[in-house]
Amino acid sequence: MRPTHRRQLRRVLTAAVATALVGATVALVATPAEAAARITVRNDRGGNQADSTYQTKLTLSGTGFQVVRGGFGGVYVMFGWVKDANSGSWKPSKGGHTGDDYRYIPDAENADANKGYLKFVAFPGSSTAADANAVLSASGGFSVDLTIPGPVFTSVDRDGTAHEVDCRKVTCGVITIGAHGVINGANETFTPVRFGNVYGDSAPPSSTPDPSPNADNDSTTGGSTTGGAAPGPGATDGSAPPSSPVVPTKRAGKPTLTVDRDTATPGHALAFTSSGLTPGEQVLAILDDGIVAIGPMVAGVSGEVAGLIQLPVDLAAGTHELRLTGAASGTAVTELFPVRSAETSTATPASDTTTDGGWGAPQAFLAFAALVFAGALVAVILRLLRRRRAPRKPQTTVPAAGVAP
Template sequence: MTKSPSGRRVRPAALAVLLAAFTAPATGTASAQGASVNVSPSTADPDYATIVQLRGTGFQSVQGGHGGVYVLFGWVSNPAGGWQPSQGGGAGSTYRYVQDTEARDNNGFQRYLAFPGSDTESSANGVVNPDGTWQAQLVIPGARFRAVDRAGNTTQVDCTRVQCGVITIGAHGVVNPANETFTPVTFAVPRREPAAPPPSRQSPPATTTTTAPAPKPSVEAATTQTRAGERIEVTGTGFTPGENVAVTLHSDPVSLPPARAGDDGRFTYTATIPEHVAEGVHRLVFTGERSTVETSVELTVRAAARTSPSSPSAETPAQAQVQGEKGNALLVALLVGGAVLLVVAAVAVVLRLRRRVRDIEGNDT
């Protein structure tokens, strides 16, 4: 049994509730009552990138709280539960996801939603509204991707063999079971529009007209020399008006966000070369979704520019989780150390008072 601040004795269970009341944040929260994510479309192309629209409901929103929600695409070991960081799960072991940079304008494979008024809201792709709702756009690169664990080991994930989907977890190392969800996504080749039937033999002969041949698709890069991690602008012509154009970096295939042809069959596209791409000659391949035409441009990629050792590096959700655990452990150690110092100081004061009382009593005698 332990005494409460009012002097009453309380049981351990009640003590836990009491401590939670003292340590709870002063800001208001909207508690999640069954967080869920709607994915539209819920079926993605296995071979090309698919852009999906996401809407979350029932999430916990902490006004002014640090962190928020990471939105990822990947695989979990057990969709029914047990993969979550709050239950001891970790990136690379119980869940794997498509890596992307932490920048706000990354390739779209990963999204970050901040709490309203958070110190990181300026770098987020949106916020978790006070009513627990949010919206975001996510790029699914296809049914196959490579995932990297905390030790740097690479694993190939094939979503045609295992169940993949949209993952949400607490961001910046703040583990939050209320905001951990997994929404399955299926893969299927989209239906193609059938070709027009040939003219009937009984039809009268059509008038012969001369039309200019359709231009062949082509792409041109602003420069053929670049570095890993840098951006390069590419213009394309000759595609079917309004069609999506899949973008893939070869020779080791890496799916990039798709381009979209305008009404004139042209597009201007900015490609971000991934930082892990090896030095050498590579190809950016552009494939029309409806026309199925394919064309490419050759690039010479050099190693990524070295950054200053003092500059902060972007942290992945897995690294953020580890840093958050270390920060929690450090906080506990500081609190315990502070408590010990207070006890030592109190004992010193009591001993000094006792010594002074003995001195006074000795003088009186």
């Protein structure tokens, strides 16, 4: 084979291999990187503050959240305080716990009983989507309204202890975490919200002043990083606090609490009913040492309360305790109940699930096909080179008839 031909063949081989490798690389990285989860806050006047005197409804727009199609749970969106927004040490994925590292205003986790203080955004196709306030879009976006009762709220620690949070002294804002006990660091955010004079001298529609209006509009704000409690007095129906608190009447009898044990499965909503509480008082429901809490619920005219509390998906099988506590009377009633283990785990770790914006089966197939093609092409060209380099057999000249060799 001539040197010129060999050089040309080598150039063809190099170009073919490079083309195949580029194709494989494109298949691997063609999908754009996921944007970080982010929350945008807007009030009904177009700003991003909450009012220091009146209840404020904030419209929250989320973008860049991780989507797990058909995954259990989704995202909780709530208002509260975090211990260290800049380092992110408050996050559940980094070991953060309710009461110690972050506090928030609790609320019912299903859309039917929700008062607006906490919102549940489900993954598309999730078994929990029916209870959600919204569903994540394919690109990881959502929009919900969140009610802020004022700059002061009461949270509930893991041990059931009530704790007051004053957002005029600490930085409060919108918190998002994985829902239903599923920890997901990609969807943990904290977006600070300042308090100020949003409505001026005129009250917003259907609102009345807080019985303890703030003397000033001071607030401390911090930088945005990636993220129960009870609302202000009388704000249990989603409206602004009334001018005077409701005075509970006498307790209706001996308190009782009944748990629907058929619903006592990890990841499911546990149903419960109670009677004999003080009519009209606020009641908190707390599971074990505060791993889940909802409220406040308002006892009916006969001292009755009914509710649903979401059991964490990783809740251990065995005996657990549900405790109801009246905020005004201090009445507490408990019920022990067994939790059976789930037959199959419905929670899929986000790292093991194909999500929107990730490397799925089509990209993997294209990359594999490109590499196979490159290997086959190299083998064919090397085979041709070996054939060209093989020595030629000497030609035998046959003498003409009658001519001596």
